[in-house]
Amino acid sequence: MKSHSSTLLAEVRTFRQNHPDVRYVDLIALDIPGHFYGKRYPVDMLEKVAAGSPLKLPQNAVLLGAQGGLFKIGDYCFHDGDPDANRRLVPGTLKPVSWEAQPLGQMLITSDGTEAPIEFEPREVLAKVLERLHHKGIHPVVAFELEFYLFDKKLSDGLPQFARDPLSDDADDQPNLHIERLSRFAPVLDDMVETAKAQGIDITVITAELGPGQFEINFGHLEDGLRAADWAALFCRSTRGVALKHGYRASFMAKPYLQHPGSGMHVHVSLYDAAGNNLLAAHQQQPLRHAVAGCLELLPHCMPIFSPNHNAFRRLGGTVNAATRACWGYEDRDACVRIPESDPRNLRIEHRLASADANPYLVLAAILVGLEHGLEAAKEPLAPLNEDRNSGTDFPLEMLEAVRAMQHQPALREGLGAEFVDVYCENKRQDHLAFQQEIHAREYRWYL
Incomplete structure (x- = not known):
């Protein structure tokens, strides 16, 4: 000490x-x-x-x-x-x-x-999961990817406005993946990256995403899961601050535009033993299949974590690369659990369901509990999307239903802690009910 x-x-x-x-x-x-x-x-x-x-x-x-x-x-x-x-x-x-x-x-x-x-502090929940896995000889390596939107600093009647292209002063209102967007917004993006690096965060790849003013930032892989989640949390804080300094508003809101893609939190996880061997790649990748099965089994019960608010449920389905069923696939971005192409040393899962505004400590904890559950149950997963495009199981698409599915799931209560699950579910239930305590203009248009 x-x-x-x-x-x-x-x-x-x-x-x-x-x-x-x-x-x-x-x-x-x-x-x-x-x-x-x-x-x-x-x-x-x-x-x-x-x-x-x-x-x-x-x-x-x-x-x-x-x-x-x-x-x-x-x-x-x-x-x-x-x-x-x-x-x-x-x-x-x-x-x-x-x-x-x-x-x-x-x-x-x-x-x-x-x-x-x-017991219900998010970082403590993840710390307990990681400690338990380490005692079992399982050592995760983790990398986060975060999508976010840039908006104009000023709102219009409370609604976001498209970010202004600094070269033309026109609104960046065209959805595209063009590399030129990275150049046009280079001053603010460069500052975001340098500021993140000053926080000790390893930024790797920057991508212009499909939505107007939407970007994705990738972080380096870490053997310390807590520090990986720290990076994701700290990046959100610094990015919002840097954006304001440059005259923009940065948001990790899950679905700011109904007609454009939402923003997700993608988490890459590989599992190693103490000697550095990839556990998922052993025995012709059978542990990988078991881990996927566990993730998919618990996924419908983790929806309040992956979609932590009313808006986050809007992101699911209806746009590209956002699933509405618990499914998996090799090199398939429509899957909740994607297996990127890699050599056996780097074999991993990419969990793609969580929204960008989810709590990174809890998202990672839920994913790891799913992997742990699958390795211990040793069940085979359902068919991958590569074999059956209709493969998958339903999960809740509304908060109160999701909370009911989460609260009494035995593996989650054991893996994340019963006290945490009860507290978290009640917090989400009360937050959702509080959100409903306002009559919106649309109700008057429809029913007055």
């Missing part, structure tokens, strides 16, 4: 030496809906925390709804006295913030690794 504190203290002191103009550091963590919460700390107080002083925040900050409100979930929030819970600093995440007007730093905090972790 002393060595751990010494490492953190050295990190803080090195940061202060390299960034003497920074007076405050945002200590941040992801809540259940995928928003950052935290505190802004004077940098000299951060040294005390790094040296071992307690860092406490309200436990129930993790339970905030999409709009920041608290819901009654069991005894949490309104009958527990709103207690504090210990957090710790995540080593290696203290970085400068370049998109704010004033010099600032940020650092991730978490309850995992403390004496009393919060």
